[in-house]
Every structure is written in structure tokens, then in C-alpha cells.
Amino acid sequence: MIRNFTYHRATTVAEALDLCHRYRDDYKIICGGQSLLILMRQGLVAPENLIDIKGLSELDYITYVPEEGLRIGAATTHRTVEKSLLVAEHYPLLVSMEENLASIQTRNWGTIGGNLCHGDPTGDPGPVFIALDGRVRLASKERERTLPIEKFFVDFFETALEEGELLLEVRLPPIPARTAAAYEKFNIIKNDQGLVSVAASVAVDETGAVCEDVRIVLGAAASVPLRAKEAEKLMMGKELDDKLLAKVGVKAAEEADPVADIHASETYRRELVNTLTRRMVKKAWDQAKSRLREEG
Secondary structure, eight states: OOOOOEEEEOSSHHHHHHHHHHTTTSEEEESSOTTHHHHHHTTSOOOSEEEEOTTOGGGOOEEEETTTEEEEETTOBHHHHHHOHHHHHHOHHHHHHHHTSSOHHHHHHOBHHHHHHHTOTTOSHHHHHHHTTOEEEEEOSSOEEEEEHHHHEEETTEESOOTTOEEEEEEEOOOOTTEEEEEEEEOSSTTSOOSEEEEEEEEEOTTSSSEEEEEEEEESSSSSOEEOHHHHHHHBTSOOOHHHHHHHHHHHHHHOOOOOOSSOOHHHHHHHHHHHHHHHHHHHHHHHHHHHHHHO
16 A cells, blocks of 8 residues: 655756755655556555656657767656657667567656666666666756766666756767667567566777677666676677677676576576677677678
8 A cells, every 4th residue: 555645746847856855855756657656555665755757848858969969858758769760760779679668558658767767677778778878967956967877777776866866868879880789688478577688789890800899788687787898808809700709698697697586597597698698799790790881
């Protein structure tokens, strides 16, 4: 049963920040609430104050500038991202990611900001945004700051948001030349929560022969979306072949820190990490080489 709380509906970002400051000792932000309300019904979260920012048009937008990249307001729904022509043109990976994120009903109401702030390591956007070198813009009544999304996640359902702070925006830089990214999650039922997911971004050099940069991010394989940095080191400055690819998959599985639950054992999840890492790295590599040919 949900305990009593005081509901506040913010009409501007300034008002929302004022409310966060005023009730900083005991409040929760609701921006869709599909995850938060479940926790409240289970008695795991019982805020005295609920601050609703779902209707803030100031936080509901998608913009793209070639020199700066993509900006997504925190109150933008998953469905809006999925159907955005700007996103489809410049970041098609986000469209395919959204198409397999929960149900259409959930995507119609759930927001990008709400998903990230929930801090669930099984979420889809986190690994993809990290692979794309994304940042988040955060603000309180006193200050504003930006933070790499990789550092935004702290632990299970815990983020770097401080008291009185609000997530305003996600920023993704332009995708560099000769670079491509891929993402896949393994789930038993389509659109369901993933047992494991992997996002990979690969950049090849001007010859297309060796890896110039790489990011490998594991989802649902640790308490946060996890960079497999040791696996990344194996690829730097090298040409990708089956032997190297096998080593990268094994190393990523070793770096993972999955938990066993009713859905899958730790061993099974590590095997999934191995398989998906090899698959996504190879896919991103091939797409990066294809992009090089197109750009040349």
C-alpha cells in the first residue's frame, strides 16, 4: 500500500528546482512514474513529497546541431525518441534500442530522464548512451553541472544526483568519422527486461585496418552499466580477427560482475556477456569499415 504523500505539480523548471530545494530532505521526482510507483506500492520507497515534472515542455525536446550533437530533454518520452526523424538520421542505434524497450504503452509514457534516474542496471538507455560517450546536464537551485553518463550510475538504483538536484538533459556528441555502434540485449520475451545487454562503439583508422577507439558497455551484468575497459585495451591498435574477438569476449565476461537470480545464473550471464560482446564488437567494426568506405 502506498503511504500518504504531498503531491506537487511543477509548471516550470525553476519551480521544480525550488520545490526540490524546499523539500530536499524527503522528496522524489516523478516523470512518468512507472518504476517509482511500483517501489512505492511495495513500500520500498515512501517519500513525504512527490514532485511531478512530467508536463514540463521545457524538458520535452530533441534537438541536433552538427557541431554539438544531440540533446534530449529529460521529460522526452521513449516513443518520441523512437519516432524522431532527427534521431533516425543521426543516431539510428537509439531507434532500434527503443523499439525493443518494454511495450509501446510504456514507451508512450516513460521518459528518458525517469529511466536514467531510476538507476536500474538492466535499463537499455544507459549502456547505449555510455557507448556513445554521452553526458547528462544536472541542476539544483544553486548550480548547474554536466557529468559523463558513465559516472552518473553509482550502484543498484543509486545515481550521482545530489539532494535538491534534477536531471535536465542528455547530451550525445556527434558520432565521429569512421565510427559505428551496435547494441543488443538478450531477453526471453521480446520487449521484456534483458538478462544481459552489450553496447559497443568502434572506430577504425584511416586505412580501416586497425581499431583506433572502442567502448564496450555491459548492461545487467553488474550493479551499474559497466565499461569493459580491459577488453577494450585488447583491441586498441589492432586488427580484429576471430582470435582477437574470442579474447575480447572472454575478457569482458571476466570483467562482468553479474548476480544470480530466478532468471539466470551467474555463469549463464557471463556466457551471454561473452557471446554478445563478440557479436556487438564485430557488428560495430563491420559498420565502421562500411562507413569509412562511404565517407571516402
